Amino acid sequence: MEKITELNELKAAIRRHFRGGMATNFTLSEAEISGELKSGGLFIEESPDCLYILRERDGHRILNYYVNSLPLPPVPDGLTVCEITARGRENLRRDIISALEDAGFTPLFERVRLVRQAGRAEPNGGGAYKLSAAGESDIAGVSSLFASCFDRLTGCISSESVLAGRIAAGGVFIAKRDGCVAGAVETAADKSFTEIRHLAVRENDRGRGLGGELVRYYLNETGGRKSFVWTEPGKPAAYKTYVNCGYTEDGNGSLVLMKGRKT
Amino acid sequence: MEKLIGILKGVCPGVDFENEKALCDDGIINSLDIVLIVSELMDAYGVEIDIDDLVPENFNTAEDILALVERAQG
Structure with missing residues (x-):
């Protein structure tokens, strides 16, 4: 090489x-x-x-x-x-x-791209969770959450410096409970659309609609711009969250493969 | 233009190349689509397109793409 x-x-x-x-x-x-x-x-x-x-x-x-x-x-x-x-x-x-x-190489899983056309979303207020844009002091909490929810090889987890840049650009939104990050959505903006890069909810806080609430909060905070996300159909909870927020498949798909043994 | 539209739809089925005016800016085609489109164009028209030409401004409309091919044809 x-x-x-x-x-x-x-x-x-x-x-x-x-x-x-x-x-x-x-x-x-x-x-x-x-x-x-x-x-x-x-x-x-x-x-x-x-x-x-x-x-x-x-x-x-x-x-x-x-x-x-x-x-x-x-x-x-x-x-x-x-x-x-x-x-x-x-x-x-x-x-x-x-x-x-x-x-x-061995095929691992498929991803599909979903799109939500431009249009306002209406968050419900978050209930017991406090939703906000993430700040510099949240980098460690968000990084730790993503590391616990996404595979280190295939999860495309952003480095702390990339995450810090997205937070500085106002593209990361979090839900806190008792001062801890319970959920987060990391996004990136382009000219006329945004893209969700990661959405995660802490294990104990799942099943309460927090993922959808975070997505609606982000859509609202970014002016309801057209939004894309790549997700795994094999993870029905995430897929359903997006569909419930108005996303539909746009015909793009991918296959992730791996060679070698994970240690 | 008809030949071009046919090629574009072969790479990106379902995209309305006849009418869309912001293919890249609206995220309808992405950077990988652009590379694959160019690969097909080089094959179909026998032209060379440089990687520095793979910028969104050259791919927002079918007319932009045709202009790129025509420039490559000299």
Whole structure:
């Protein structure tokens, strides 16, 4: 594997594989790539018809690719997670999944994207919970909640610095009870829409509608802008929460695969 | 335009490319869709499009996308 230290090195590698008919799952923005470069965990592995982009995380890697022909070359050893997102082009999607399975990956679960068109939501007040935008002092509480609710490999949990940035931008909302963070929703804003990145409710506080209340609170606080969320149909409670808040599937889906053994 | 619309719908079925005016800005297509669209366009039109052209401004409408292809055709 070759370590990438500058954005232009990565761009040059992508250009070598950026051809008609290619398959890819990599679209990081320059801002996000800069973050990866700063952390020193960005690597590539190249063969004539395939570019692997590997992003180091705590104890595992995320695999991205530009593939111009199959079969895939060997994927570097180690615990590796890969997410394939695509709509349409079902044949290509099937071929890539099959090639990844041949390379040692196992499908874990599917995600679907939901959309809620612009429109105000009406929170009910939170009941026993105090809902508010998160502040700097809530970073540890929110991080801890997400770490307890999402898988460290596949949960795409934001680092504390990314979370701090989202809190500073007014995109994280929390529900507190007895001074502790009982639920939180982390969101990111784009030009005319927002996206839920994580929604979590503490185990003892589930089953009381708090997740839906947090979603309605966030929608209200962000002016009822169009909203997206990726969720797992295999987690019916979360899926139902979103549907009850007005979200519907928009045709985007993904499959998460893993290679190696989790310790 | 008809050929382009056919290609776009092949990559992103269900999207109203004929009428949408803010495909990226409204989140109707995302950055991955853009890459896959460009991959198909390069194949179908035999043109080269640079990764620096993969910006939302070039993909908000079918007309924007056609203009990008025409620039690539020289």
